[in-house]
Amino acid sequence: MRKKVPEGFKADCLGIILTRKSHSEWVDTVNSPNELETGDALPNFHEEYFEWIDLIDSVKSCDGNFRFFELGAGYGRWSLRAAGICRNLGIKSFEITAVEGEPSRFSWMRENFDANGIDPNKHRLIQGAVSKKKGQTWFYTGKAAEWYGQKSATGREKARFKKDYEFQRVIKIAFKDLFQDEKIIDLIDLDIQGAELEVLSSGKKQLSNFVKKVHVGTHSNKIESGLRNLFGQKLKWKSIYDFSMGKINQTPYRQINFHDGVQSWLNPKFEG
Numbered sequence: 001m002r003k004k005v006p007e008g009f010k011a012d013c014l015g016i017i018l019t020r021k022s023h024s025e026w027v028d029t030v031n032s033p034n035e036l037e038t039g040d041a042l043p044n045f046h047e048e049y050f051e052w053i054d055l056i057d058s059v060k061s062c063d064g065n066f067r068f069f070e071l072g073a074g075y076g077r078w079s080l081r082a083a084g085i086c087r088n089l090g091i092k093s094f095e096i097t098a099v100e101g102e103p104s105r106f107s108w109m110r111e112n113f114d115a116n117g118i119d120p121n122k123h124r125l126i127q128g129a130v131s132k133k134k135g136q137t138w139f140y141t142g143k144a145a146e147w148y149g150q151k152s153a154t155g156r157e158k159a160r161f162k163k164d165y166e167f168q169r170v171i172k173i174a175f176k177d178l179f180q181d182e183k184i185i186d187l188i189d190l191d192i193q194g195a196e197l198e199v200l201s202s203g204k205k206q207l208s209n210f211v212k213k214v215h216v217g218t219h220s221n222k223i224e225s226g227l228r229n230l231f232g233q234k235l236k237w238k239s240i241y242d243f244s245m246g247k248i249n250q251t252p253y254r255q256i257n258f259h260d261g262v263q264s265w266l267n268p269k270f271e272g
Helices: 049-060 077-088 103-115 155-161 175-179 196-201 204-210 221-234
Strands: 002-004 009-011 017-020 035-037 065-071 093-100 124-127 129-131 135-141 166-174 187-190 213-218 238-243 247-250 255-258 261-266
Touching (some): 017 103, 049 077, 065 077, 103 124, 124 166, 129 135, 196 221, 221 238
Parallel strands (some): 129 166
């Protein structure tokens, strides 16, 4: 089925309208800017290829109701892709929790849900920074379309970098509080600019009891080592992918240059 891409929007290989062109300077697009064959193209071979694989596998193995967390959601592109894959596979029931601290990007996420025919009010979209405990934090903001390094900031960082960056107070959402309804989560996709180990370590019980798979974008070798200890040694999860940041890694498909690292882990409790 051929699908028109509305004026001013970008689309990806699934034929999902991801975002207005003004929302991002670098998001992958299909070759044709005006029309595409839905589901006919493949993602580009770079570090996000494994994010696609984890997402598609998780949707295909769900129980008919796909539940997805996107933490550090940006303008919601993986949440939208999750919804698009569900639709393509005939899965009508899906629940999305998406957390993003940068205010412009959070606003864009709601717009993009609407543009894709997904009611944002029927999902859990939270403006804030996921953390080990609730409260408030300073957060790097601004340059939302061109820079994706926004994260929580200390008061000292704010004072030091206030001439170069914008900051705003945002709420902190405790990671473990996202599981209050105790539903099984098919996949957590996490990219939170260096807070990944601290956040995931704060919810070991919730991960063990309620989460099938975790996909993590990593931002330091120390964090990568810590995640291997957390998931591999303490939780006894199965490693699916583990590629270090800042180097060329040999993958099952070919060599790929990784900017961020990639790890994905499978909870053996839900295998089979």
